[in-house]
Amino acid sequence: xxxxxxDTGGAADVFEIxxxxxxxxxxxxxxxxxxxxxxxxxxxxxxxxxxGGASQQLWDEADVAILITDVNDNAxxxxxxxxxxxxxxxxxx
Ligand SMILES: [Ca+2]
Numbered sequence: 315x316x317x318x319x320x321d322t323g324g325a326a327d328v329f330e331i332x333x334x335x336x337x338x339x340x341x342x343x344x345x346x347x348x349x350x351x352x353x354x355x356x357x358x359x360x361x362x363x364x365x366g367g368a369s370q371q372l373w374d375e376a377d378v379a380i381l382i383t384d385v386n387d388n389a390x391x392x393x394x395x396x397x398x399x400x401x402x403x404x405x406x407x
């Protein structure tokens with residue numbers, strides 16, 4: 315049997331699959347720095363398994379959803395450096 319990513323879901327260079335040769339496989343990130351929860355919260359790829367049939371190779375596919383978890387890697391940001399407001403001196407506080 316052999317495992318391949320048959321549909322990268324638009325994330326061509328993000329994931330790769332390692333075939334362990336024992337009927338199992340693991341999906342890895344090629345470069346974890348490409349993952350950013352703020353840019354993409356999930357990916358959907360398709361994995362194909364193909365058997366070793368000599369005359370006719372048989373296969374099946376499964377969708378794999380990869381959910382990215384958030385880490386606190388971005389500082390809060392004010393959109394503007396200065397804000398102003400006007401208050402009457404008769405305003406009750
Ligand atoms: Ca984050």
